[in-house]
Amino acid sequence: MVGEPGRNRRIPEAIVVRLPVYQRILAELLRGGTATVSSEELATRARVNAAKVRKDFSLLGWFGTRGTGYDTAYLATQIDRALGAARDWPVAIVGIGNLGRALAGSEGFSSHGFRVAWLFDADPSVVGHVVGSTRVAHVDELPAMLGAAHPAIGVIATPAVAAQQVADLLVAAGVPSILNFAPRLLTVPGEVLLRSVDLSIELQVMSFHLQQADGDLRRPAHWP
Amino acid sequence: MVGEPGRNRRIPEAIVVRLPVYQRILAELLRGGTATVSSEELATRARVNAAKVRKDFSLLGWFGTRGTGYDTAYLATQIDRALGAARDWPVAIVGIGNLGRALAGSEGFSSHGFRVAWLFDADPSVVGHVVGSTRVAHVDELPAMLGAAHPAIGVIATPAVAAQQVADLLVAAGVPSILNFAPRLLTVPGEVLLRSVDLSIELQVMSFHLQQADGDLRRPAHWP
DNA sequence: TCCTGTGAATCGCTTCACAGCT
DNA sequence: AGCTGTGAAGCGATTCACAGGA
Numbered sequence: 001m002v003g004e005p006g007r008n009r010r011i012p013e014a015i016v017v018r019l020p021v022y023q024r025i026l027a028e029l030l031r032g033g034t035a036t037v038s039s040e041e042l043a044t045r046a047r048v049n050a051a052k053v054r055k056d057f058s059l060l061g062w063f064g065t066r067g068t069g070y071d072t073a074y075l076a077t078q079i080d081r082a083l084g085a086a087r088d089w090p091v092a093i094v095g096i097g098n099l100g101r102a103l104a105g106s107e108g109f110s111s112h113g114f115r116v117a118w119l120f121d122a123d124p125s126v127v128g129h130v131v132g133s134t135r136v137a138h139v140d141e142l143p144a145m146l147g148a149a150h151p152a153i154g155v156i157a158t159p160a161v162a163a164q165q166v167a168d169l170l171v172a173a174g175v176p177s178i179l180n181f182a183p184r185l186l187t188v189p190g191e192v193l194l195r196s197v198d199l200s201i202e203l204q205v206m207s208f209h210l211q212q213a214d215g216d217l218r219r220p221a222h223w224p
Numbered sequence: 225m226v227g228e229p230g231r232n233r234r235i236p237e238a239i240v241v242r243l244p245v246y247q248r249i250l251a252e253l254l255r256g257g258t259a260t261v262s263s264e265e266l267a268t269r270a271r272v273n274a275a276k277v278r279k280d281f282s283l284l285g286w287f288g289t290r291g292t293g294y295d296t297a298y299l300a301t302q303i304d305r306a307l308g309a310a311r312d313w314p315v316a317i318v319g320i321g322n323l324g325r326a327l328a329g330s331e332g333f334s335s336h337g338f339r340v341a342w343l344f345d346a347d348p349s350v351v352g353h354v355v356g357s358t359r360v361a362h363v364d365e366l367p368a369m370l371g372a373a374h375p376a377i378g379v380i381a382t383p384a385v386a387a388q389q390v391a392d393l394l395v396a397a398g399v400p401s402i403l404n405f406a407p408r409l410l411t412v413p414g415e416v417l418l419r420s421v422d423l424s425i426e427l428q429v430m431s432f433h434l435q436q437a438d439g440d441l442r443r444p445a446h447w448p
Numbered sequence: 449t450c451c452t453g454t455g456a457a458t459c460g461c462t463t464c465a466c467a468g469c470t
Numbered sequence: 471a472g473c474t475g476t477g478a479a480g481c482g483a484t485t486c487a488c489a490g491g492a
Contacts, residue, residue, distance in 0.1 A: 064473080067471080082432060085431070177434055201244045204336055207313050279453085
């Protein structure tokens with residue numbers, strides 16, 4: 001563990017969520033050859049307040065130079081380290097439908113240290129296929145295959161009805177964190193990290209706002 | 225527009241995001257034949273504080289019965305109405321790779337009033353295919369096809385590099401809201417609703433926490 | 449008694465504003 | 471002069487705690 005100042009504080013979730021955004025901007029700046037960047041510049045690009053940017057970095061113990069700004073490369077390295085991008089995170093994906101395939105092939109996985117090491121599905125017609133460079137195994141083999149190995153992250157991309165069952169399997173196999181894409185509230189033991197992404201929630205929030213706007217503002221002439 | 229009390233207040237985003245969660249729980253309770261539900265019961269299932277549940281509903285002008293709880297069916301109806309689930313929301317999806325297909329086929333779309341009415345892709349080998357019951361058109365046809373019709377929501381499921389360009393097309397075609405899945409910060413005019421879902425951010429937040437836990441707690445014996 | 453509805457207290461994040469370093 | 475680092479104020483959401491209706 002490194003000894004930067006601020007390293008032992010608890011870091012607010014709100015900041016953690018912004019780190020990947022900063023990281024993406026810094027990567028872009030680095031490609032453009034920018035050596036230093038001001039909080040103002042970063043803030044504009046990330047669409048946040050400049051004070052927030054400074055407070056974020058300060059809380060994490062990363063410092064800039066007064067009068068100049070932050071060292072782009074240094075900042076990028078620090079964020080990579082904080083996010084664990086330098087490490088190798090083996091991932092198991094369960095549910096190799098369209099979503100599972102999309103995840104397996106996504107840049108978001110291949111970069112940032114995530115390595116798709118296992119694929120599972122319950123459908124015999126999918127088992128045996130090779131997606132990317134990984135063979136799809138039957139979900140019944142999951143306990144045996146993951147029992148000895150230790151994936152860092154289990155991804156659930158199954159239909160809602162199978163999600164809890166799969167979560168239980170992953171937990172039993174000792175997987176320490178689960179990313180769930182099935183539209184279902186899951187129950188896992190407290191020591192297991194669980195995050196959920198729910199498409200339908202995003203859509204519904206959107207239609208809520210559309211509905212609001214529609215009531216307040218004019219209604220388009222034709223709405224097929 | 226209906227005349228419930230509290231209807232003309234501005235509703236905090238934090239509440240809107242919880243509505244789909246409540247809705248899912250209520251649907252489940254209804255299937256089980258539960259006629260009334262207490263804030264405590266809902267709170268436990270949604271993993272939030274009971275006072276929050278009561279405050280949410282009270283702010284939206286929906287009331288329960290003291291000593292008894294809330295009417296399950298009534299609550300479900302109100303949430304559906306608030307979220308616009310009773311209406312028809314035509315959706316256009318751009319980018320018919322694995323992610324686009326997953327979205328087109330997802331339950332999250334088909335239920336809740338979302339109707340996938342247009343599919344677009346830039347790859348000639350994909351154009352002409354039928355996904356679900358909709359034919360994939362070339363993205364060059366987008367302006368013509370969406371210019372007269374009015375999709376409520378445009379979904380971007382393209383690679384990052386094409387995302388801004390597609391967003392511009394959708395905006396020009398008069399699409400009032402965009403749901404973006406490409407890992408890119410998009411710029412759209414202020415009157416266009418924009419929400420983004422970024423897979424890689426979810427993953428990175430997860431590896432941040434794993435890294436933290438790994439520093440604090442014991443390290444598993446083998447981490448392949 | 450049970451459970452809602454809500455004012456008041458609290459919490460945590462955001463923003464302001466400015467002292468201080470380069 | 472320019473830009474960071476940060477105390478203090480501000481603000482929105484959460485939680486407490488209890489009055490009051492069924």
